[in-house]
Amino acid sequence: MATLRQVTKRFPGIVALDRVSLEFHPGEIHVLLGENGAGKSTLVSLLAGMQQPDEGEILIDGVTAVIDSPRRSMDLGIGAVFQRVLLVPSLTVIENLMLGGSWLKTLARAAALRRFEELSALLGTRIDPDAPLSGLSLGEQQQVEIMRALWRDEKLLLLDEPTSMLTPQGVADLGRMMQRLKGKGVALILITHKLLEAYAFGDRISVLRLGRVAGDIGPERLRTMSEAQRTDTVIRMMFGGESSTGAAADPGHEEELAILLGRKLRRANTMDRGKPATLMARALVSAPDFAETPLHEVSFALWAGEILGIAGVDGNGQKHLAEVLAGQRPVRQGRLELGGADITPGRVPERRQRGIRYVTDDRLGEGTVGTFPVATNLVLKEIGTAPYWRHGISDWPLIHRSAREKIQRNDIRTPSELTPVGKLSGGNVQKVLLARELDAEASVAILNKPTYGLDLHNQRLALDRIVAAAARGVAVIVISTDLDELLEICDRIGVMFQGRLAGIVDNDDGAADKIQRLMTGAAAA
Amino acid sequence: MTARSGDGVTPSDSGASLAATLLRVLIPVALALIAGGLILLALGKDPLGYYGFVLQRSLLRWGGAQETLTRMAPLLLIAAGLIIAFRAGIWNLGGDGQFLLAAVVSAALAPALIGILPRGATLVVCMIAATFVGAIWSLIPALLKARYGVNEIITTLMMSFLGVSLSNVLIKLVLRDPETTVPQTRSLGVDDRLPRLFGTTIHCGLVLAILTVILVHLMMTRTAFGLKLQVLGANRAAAVHAGLRVERLTIIAFALSAGLIGLAGAVEVLGVWGTVRADWNPAFGLLVVPLVFLSRFNGYAVIGFTLFFSALMVGGESAARKVGVPQHYVLVLVALLLLFLAVTEYLDQTRRKRGAT
Numbered sequence: 001m002a003t004l005r006q007v008t009k010r011f012p013g014i015v016a017l018d019r020v021s022l023e024f025h026p027g028e029i030h031v032l033l034g035e036n037g038a039g040k041s042t043l044v045s046l047l048a049g050m051q052q053p054d055e056g057e058i059l060i061d062g063v064t065a066v067i068d069s070p071r072r073s074m075d076l077g078i079g080a081v082f083q084r085v086l087l088v089p090s091l092t093v094i095e096n097l098m099l100g101g102s103w104l105k106t107l108a109r110a111a112a113l114r115r116f117e118e119l120s121a122l123l124g125t126r127i128d129p130d131a132p133l134s135g136l137s138l139g140e141q142q143q144v145e146i147m148r149a150l151w152r153d154e155k156l157l158l159l160d161e162p163t164s165m166l167t168p169q170g171v172a173d174l175g176r177m178m179q180r181l182k183g184k185g186v187a188l189i190l191i192t193h194k195l196l197e198a199y200a201f202g203d204r205i206s207v208l209r210l211g212r213v214a215g216d217i218g219p220e221r222l223r224t225m226s227e228a229q230r231t232d233t234v235i236r237m238m239f240g241g242e243s244s245t246g247a248a249a250d251p252g253h254e255e256e257l258a259i260l261l262g263r264k265l266r267r268a269n270t271m272d273r274g275k276p277a278t279l280m281a282r283a284l285v286s287a288p289d290f291a292e293t294p295l296h297e298v299s300f301a302l303w304a305g306e307i308l309g310i311a312g313v314d315g316n317g318q319k320h321l322a323e324v325l326a327g328q329r330p331v332r333q334g335r336l337e338l339g340g341a342d343i344t345p346g347r348v349p350e351r352r353q354r355g356i357r358y359v360t361d362d363r364l365g366e367g368t369v370g371t372f373p374v375a376t377n378l379v380l381k382e383i384g385t386a387p388y389w390r391h392g393i394s395d396w397p398l399i400h401r402s403a404r405e406k407i408q409r410n411d412i413r414t415p416s417e418l419t420p421v422g423k424l425s426g427g428n429v430q431k432v433l434l435a436r437e438l439d440a441e442a443s444v445a446i447l448n449k450p451t452y453g454l455d456l457h458n459q460r461l462a463l464d465r466i467v468a469a470a471a472r473g474v475a476v477i478v479i480s481t482d483l484d485e486l487l488e489i490c491d492r493i494g495v496m497f498q499g500r501l502a503g504i505v506d507n508d509d510g511a512a513d514k515i516q517r518l519m520t521g522a523a524a525a
Numbered sequence: 526m527t528a529r530s531g532d533g534v535t536p537s538d539s540g541a542s543l544a545a546t547l548l549r550v551l552i553p554v555a556l557a558l559i560a561g562g563l564i565l566l567a568l569g570k571d572p573l574g575y576y577g578f579v580l581q582r583s584l585l586r587w588g589g590a591q592e593t594l595t596r597m598a599p600l601l602l603i604a605a606g607l608i609i610a611f612r613a614g615i616w617n618l619g620g621d622g623q624f625l626l627a628a629v630v631s632a633a634l635a636p637a638l639i640g641i642l643p644r645g646a647t648l649v650v651c652m653i654a655a656t657f658v659g660a661i662w663s664l665i666p667a668l669l670k671a672r673y674g675v676n677e678i679i680t681t682l683m684m685s686f687l688g689v690s691l692s693n694v695l696i697k698l699v700l701r702d703p704e705t706t707v708p709q710t711r712s713l714g715v716d717d718r719l720p721r722l723f724g725t726t727i728h729c730g731l732v733l734a735i736l737t738v739i740l741v742h743l744m745m746t747r748t749a750f751g752l753k754l755q756v757l758g759a760n761r762a763a764a765v766h767a768g769l770r771v772e773r774l775t776i777i778a779f780a781l782s783a784g785l786i787g788l789a790g791a792v793e794v795l796g797v798w799g800t801v802r803a804d805w806n807p808a809f810g811l812l813v814v815p816l817v818f819l820s821r822f823n824g825y826a827v828i829g830f831t832l833f834f835s836a837l838m839v840g841g842e843s844a845a846r847k848v849g850v851p852q853h854y855v856l857v858l859v860a861l862l863l864l865f866l867a868v869t870e871y872l873d874q875t876r877r878k879r880g881a882t
Contacts, residue, residue: 328766348768358766366762372755380756381767384749392749 007056031202049073079149089134139170207237277301285333309490317499326358327351355443370422375403427458553865579840601734606785613778614758619681620810622688627655627787659787667779708803728796742824
């Protein structure tokens with residue numbers, strides 16, 4: 001179907017793809033794994049016609065193809081779906097799909113509707129073609145994206161992290177759609193950071209590292225491997241240190257591998273339920289806000305050293321829960337106690353003074369000021385307090401010195417403490433937030449989607465930091481839509497449904513099933 | 526807008542970067558003067574002659590230099606006010622109304638008080654009153670912005686028109702000096718105005734203005750309060766997230782900004798004119814906006830730009846009479862300067878980006 005032969009692409013200073021040869025077969029889901037910067041996006045942009053290779057060639061159906069524009073790419077039957085929705089929200093579904101047509105032709109609605117029906121049947125979707133796009137769920141919008149990608153022809157479909165913003169239901173729907181397309185002989189390329197997704201959907205896995213193909217696992221081999229074997233093989237391909245090379249990896253590297261493989265995350269339970277709870281929420285209610293689900297009588301207890309997971313489909317009140325606990329949103333009714341003291345009326349500064357920390361999922365939107373230096377962002381929630389400020393006067397030398405120390409201790413990769421935080425990679429921005437919030441004085445930490453948008457390496461690092469904080473005795477709440485990661489690190493997991501805490505289950509063998517049931521609104525078992 | 530990139534957050538400028546900064550300013554200035562010269566040529570005027578005349582008239586001749594320095598006082602106070610607002614992300618474009626209302630109030634107050642209070646007390650009371658008037662005139666936009674997020678560009682501009690009109694109404698109907706034919710407030714005697722410096726014609730408002738700009742700069746870059754305002758300006762959501770009292774900060778920033786602009790009105794009236802005539806509106810408020818942008822909200826830089834602009838204004842005014850180049854040509858130069866500054870900035874950034882990867 002599509003073949004890359006010794007393809008090289010250079011950018012100033014780096015080789016993004018280095019003599020990459022890959023083959024994509026019809027009727028096969030080919031998963032590409034790799035860290036940020038491994039060359040996945042470059043590969044996508046070559047196939048989508050946004051860039052041309054410097055060396056090597058791309059063959060489509062055995063013929064050398066010059067893909068010099070996105071239009072040419074579509075003409076060849078290649079469609080691409082990106083992470084973000086690239087459609088016009090104010091137009092209807094069918095209008096969006098007709099946008100790609102020629103400038104001069106009149107819009108052929110009847111023909112477009114025929115193609116729409118064809119693709120609906122192919123994908124097994126039911127979307128009203130005249131619904132405005134903004135009225136659709138994110139999952140449905142993505143289905144429209146896929147239709148747009150397949151609009152001309154359905155030979156090769158590129159999906160770049162398509163599940164990052166979908167609900168579990170949406171992911172399942174997408175999986176079914178991919179299976180149908182595969183059955184019709186479409187070649188699919190799936191790019192993802194989630195290993196479990198790669199195993200669930202992929203027939204073949206290729207791993208890219210530093211612009212090269214670090215390894216392939218073909219369909220036969222993939223079928224015979226256990227999940228642990230797959231993970232071990234893939235991680236070693238992604239980060240080096242293959243056992244096959246025989247060379248002993250250095251100890252630091254082994255430790256990193258242990259973090260990546262999650263070995264350090266399986267931990268002994270350190271909390272003591274005999275002691276009084278650190279944080280007590282009693283029937284918390286928050287005021288409704290535009291397009292957000294408020295809290296409805298949420299109650300729970302949290303002990304020091306415990307990790308309480310909050311699962312649930314996005315938009316069921318998780319954001320309000322985090323903000324109410326952090327003091328960013330007022331409590332309308334109910335009571336919040338920390339160590340037995342009533343802290344209900346406090347706002348962010350009072351809560352923070354008492355050791356409550358909040359790592360937001362909107363890291364650049366509200367968590368940091370992107371144009372400000374790393375150093376300033378590290379003290380963003382302490383402006384005006386000692387020791388960095390005395391009588392309201394800033395002690396910049398001290399702020400910078402302590403920033404350098406935090407940068408080193410938390411392994412934040414930044415040119416200097418004066419670099420604007422917005423210039424750092426997502427993983428390093430998260431390290432800045434974790435360094436700010438999981439400090440020595442923290443007693444309760446709320447983390448909203450701590451691994452969202454991070455690559456695998458940084459996901460594991462973030463989870464490692466969280467587990468380490470709990471081991472120090474911090475009472476931790478982790479809100480996430482990724483159930484697998486909650487099952488990995490939490491002691492108990494609560495489920496939010498329509499603003500209520502539908503139930504809290506202990507993280508034991510049957511937890512996943514119970515949580516799935518609670519997520520759909522079924523009563524606690 | 527790189528002007529808010531927190532360059533004031535880190536007050537550590539090494540010599541090399543200072544030189545680079547100077548170069549980034551001087552190149553656009555030179556380019557603007559050249560492009561402006563071409564325009565003069567097209568108008569059939571001698572550019573070198575014009576620039577020479579402006580320089581001679583506004584800086585080299587002592588009388589002109591005094592006039593230039595005097596002109597700086599209100600401009601600097603307005604700049605100080607705008608720096609506070611702009612750094613806090615508040616686009617206070619209502620400077621003209623705030624300036625004029627405060628000027629009228631101080632012009633009316635001063636002759637009334639001078640018989641009761643000693644000269645110093647009168648001047649101080651008038652300046653304080655003007656500051657309050659400016660601040661009060663920003664209250665409606667401030668509350669609308671803080672409570673309901675109403676765009677302050679629109680509300681401050683509207684309040685500005687209202688303020689200018691109200692000033693005229695006050696002069697014509699309430700505060701009018703019955704002894705003059707042209708409607709104006711009662712005059713403050715020349716000896717009762719702001720004291721002059723060392724036998725020059727420059728009044729001490731200039732010292733006040735320079736001190737204010739420096740204090741504002743230090744406040745913005747070296748205090749917790751200034752940093753809070755900068756956080757508010759750079760990312761409002763982050764300010765909420767960090768627990769800053771956003772509504773209160775917004776209102777305070779508005780009040781400080783408009784208050785300083787009001788003070789500028791008092792200084793201009795008490796130092797130079799002694800009275801306000803109906804329909805007098807120097808429109809300094811909007812003139813200073815580009816200068817504040819050119820200086821990237823830096824207090825020290827704005828002193829330099831204000832000197833440059835005052836010289837152009839003073840020189841340009843007499844050039845209009847002597848050489849026949851319209852006074853508005855000064856604005857053309859400022860516009861060219863802004864344009865070239867943006868272009869140099871853009872080229873500099875793309876060059877640095879290319880160097881980085």
